[in-house]
Amino acid sequence: MAAEIVVEPTPEAAAKRAAATVAEIIRSRIDESGECFVALCGGTTPAELYRRLAGPGLAETVPWEQVHVFFGDERDVPQDHVENNYRLVTKTLLDHVPVPLSQVHPMPADCRDLAAAAEQYENLVRRLVPADDDTPVFDLILLGLGREGHTASLFPDTPALAETRRLVVAQFVPVIGRNRMTFTFPLINAVRNAVFFVTGPDKARAVDAVLSADPQQRAHYPAARVQPTAGKLIFVLDVLARGGV
Numbered sequence: 353m354a355a356e357i358v359v360e361p362t363p364e365a366a367a368k369r370a371a372a373t374v375a376e377i378i379r380s381r382i383d384e385s386g387e388c389f390v391a392l393c394g395g396t397t398p399a400e401l402y403r404r405l406a407g408p409g410l411a412e413t414v415p416w417e418q419v420h421v422f423f424g425d426e427r428d429v430p431q432d433h434v435e436n437n438y439r440l441v442t443k444t445l446l447d448h449v450p451v452p453l454s455q456v457h458p459m460p461a462d463c464r465d466l467a468a469a470a471e472q473y474e475n476l477v478r479r480l481v482p483a484d485d486d487t488p489v490f491d492l493i494l495l496g497l498g499r500e501g502h503t504a505s506l507f508p509d510t511p512a513l514a515e516t517r518r519l520v521v522a523q524f525v526p527v528i529g530r531n532r533m534t535f536t537f538p539l540i541n542a543v544r545n546a547v548f549f550v551t552g553p554d555k556a557r558a559v560d561a562v563l564s565a566d567p568q569q570r571a572h573y574p575a576a577r578v579q580p581t582a583g584k585l586i587f588v589l590d591v592l593a594r595g596g597v
């Protein structure tokens with residue numbers, strides 16, 4: 353399926369557009385099925401998106417009580433650590449909207465046995481997220497993009513890229529020297545709506561490669577392998593991330 357690409361003139365306008373896109377996907381899924389299963393990302397880019405989603409004019413339009421929140425990846429730090437993705441989402445979004453705590457599922461990426469924790473998180477996803485043909489189908493997976501083309505914690509030249517069976521894995525990522533836990537492509541590509549939110553000139557090369565029609569260009573950028581089997585692929589960008597000035 354071709355990607356839907358939205359380019360806004362500024363990072364602020366892009367965050368506003370991305371927040372509105374996320375809210376609309378959540379609303380429409382709850383209208384259709386009575387609930388919505390989302391997986392959110394971390395990093396620095398989405399903070400403004402989350403703040404707008406929790407802000408006036410948008411927060412009150414979302415039936416948060418019917419939303420189930422998971423995480424597409426997590427760093428190997430405690431939940432109260434400044435680099436923790438769950439902490440970021442909590443401070444910018446979950447502390448401000450009424451998602452029941454029982455419906456928020458942080459990824460435990462700082463425990464001793466990471467492989468076992470990844471398997472447990474996969475079992476949790478399998479148990480709670482409605483499946484199609486044995487694979488859980490998220491309604492929305494929000495994704496960022498690293499300069500070298502990673503998304504979630506699917507970094508170039510790491511074993512998780514080749515995973516075809518497991519839905520959640522843990523791996524050491526040499527380029528950052530840290531362990532990460534992450535969704536794999538089989539889980540991501542089962543999604544109804546994959547939404548990339550990317551801003552800033554430092555991402556322009558990766559965006560260009562990921563969106564290239566040339567498979568050679570795309571080959572070294574893991575984010576290019578986000579190709580929902582039956583779902584939508586949406587990019588919300590600012591003009592700088594799309595190579596503009």
Ligand code: 6PG
Nearest residue numbers: 393394395396397496497503504
């Ligand atoms: C993470 C994210 C990751 C992020 C990219 C971009 O845990 O870091 O889930 O995939 O989206 O690294 O990060 P920035 O938004 O900070 O550039």
